[in-house]
Amino acid sequence: MPQIREKKERALGEKLFLKGERCAGAKCVMVRRNYPPGAHGKRKRRASSEFGTLLREKQKVRFLYRVDDATVRRYSKEATFAKGVFSSNFWRILESRLDNVVFRLGFSVSRRAAQQTVAHGHVLVNGKTVTIPSFRVKAGDVITLKERALGFGLFQDLGSRLARQQTPQWLEVDPEKKAGKIAGAPDVEVLETMFDATKIKEFYSR
Known part of the structure; x- marks a missing residue:
């Protein structure tokens, strides 16, 4: 793989x-x-x-x-x-996906790992379990991991990982509480995209 x-x-x-x-x-x-x-x-x-x-x-x-x-x-x-x-x-739309947010916050090292973390039921949104990677977050939402998940080897260094994570301005992270918050809407002007969205629209307009 x-x-x-x-x-x-x-x-x-x-x-x-x-x-x-x-x-x-x-x-x-x-x-x-x-x-x-x-x-x-x-x-x-x-x-x-x-x-x-x-x-x-x-x-x-x-x-x-x-x-x-x-x-x-x-x-x-x-x-x-x-x-x-x-x-x-x-x-x-893409950036607001829960799996992407879990990755951006630093809870997972890749989007692939983030999708698995969400699908396996380790992620809480406002205290409730969400297992759908495509779930859309909104401003004010708080993202955490279940206490049981924090005991897994995969997340043992989570606090230090969150402390050095560089998050976009629309996300806030608290390394001590091991929590993240959606501070606002994703700002395309702040984070450089890796694709030309206009070509996506053109592709499906053919």
């Missing part, structure tokens, strides 16, 4: 942090092997067609946020009909 995730990054030519903290260092596959996967070794990337460029942006979203094509399509449609700018709407 790790190699499959690395191949996705190499195919797209982007560092998508699919393996969490490993992607921030020299061990990242995009540092070691920044060329397309395949049996023929290092080679130049082919120029993409218009459709290929649109598809590439959609695939970035799928792999980065670990969502399927139907979900990307649904979010694109929702962002299109919502008030405001499509790009901001689309990005806020």
Whole structure:
């Protein structure tokens, strides 16, 4: 599975942090092997067609946020009909997912791990168990882990991990209480996105 995730990054030519903290260092596959996967070794990337460029942006979203094509399509449609700018709407929908917030707060080292943490029933939203990774959080929501989960080896260093976590401005984290809070709506101007949302809209408008 790790190699499959690395191949996705190499195919797209982007560092998508699919393996969490490993992607921030020299061990990242995009540092070691920044060329397309395949049996023929290092080679130049082919120029993409218009459709290929649109598809590439959609695939970035799928792999980065670990969502399927139907979900990307649904979010694109929702962002299109919502008030405001499509790009901001689309990005806020993705960022407001509970699994993404668990990752952003530092409770999990990757979105993949965050999805599992939520699905296994370890996460509380305002004191209530939520097991749906796509659950949308809103301003004022408090995110914590169950006491039982805090005893697992996976979360034993959670306090120190939260203390060094760099969270976006719309999230607040309390390392001592091991809790996070949604301070406001995700701000697309503050956090640089890794994809071109306008191409997502164009892809589904074809």
